[in-house]
Amino acid sequence: MKTNFIIIALLTFSGISAQQKNVKSVEKVTTRFEKSQPQDQSVPPPPISLFPAQFPGGNKLFIKKVAENMDQNYILTLKQNAKTQLILKIDQAGNVINISTFGPSETFNEEVHKAATKTTSAIVWQPSKNKAGINTIDIVKLPFTFKIKE
Structure with missing residues (x-):
């Protein structure tokens, strides 16, 4: 009986100590990985745009005009949203250089792209400005959802 108790106690303590060793080895791997990644201090952070580019009248108006310019x-x-x-x-200067659309439906993306191109064809946007007040290139991301009226 005493031998069984001693064997169970030894197995329990060896299992606990094995788990602690695995935790320590995982920590060592992560710290080694972090240390091996060089940090280049000469690369500046991305520019911060205090005043992002905006459609005249606001970006909500732009989305509304894109919806109006879609092919009826x-x-x-469309059978669903x-x-x-x-x-x-x-x-x-506020000119649109590039328009891209990304979504699950390729045909819907093409129609939105056509409507956005038509909407921005003769309109100059308010360009983005940095901290110094200098106009900068900006990328504007806008969600576009078309809901079917029931």
């Missing part, structure tokens, strides 16, 4: 025949074919992410690159 395509809208009638659709979402996409509209990404615009605005230069220092």
Whole structure:
């Protein structure tokens, strides 16, 4: 009986000590990984834009105009709500350089892209400004959701 008790006690203590060794080895691996990653101090942080680029009248007005410029025949074919992410690159003069759309439906993305291109064709945006008040290039990300009216 005493031998069984001693064996159980030894197994319990060896299991606890083995678990503690594994925790320490995991910590050592993570600290070694963090130490091996060089930190280049000469790379400046990304620029901070205090005043992001904006459509004249606001970005909500831009989304509304994009919805108005969508092809009505395509809208009638939609059977469910659709979402996409509209990404615009605005230069220092307020001109739209690039328009991209990312969402699950490729055809919806194309229609939103066409409508956004039509909306921005002759309009100059208010450019982004940095801390010094100098116009900068900016990327504007806007969610675009089309909800079917029931």
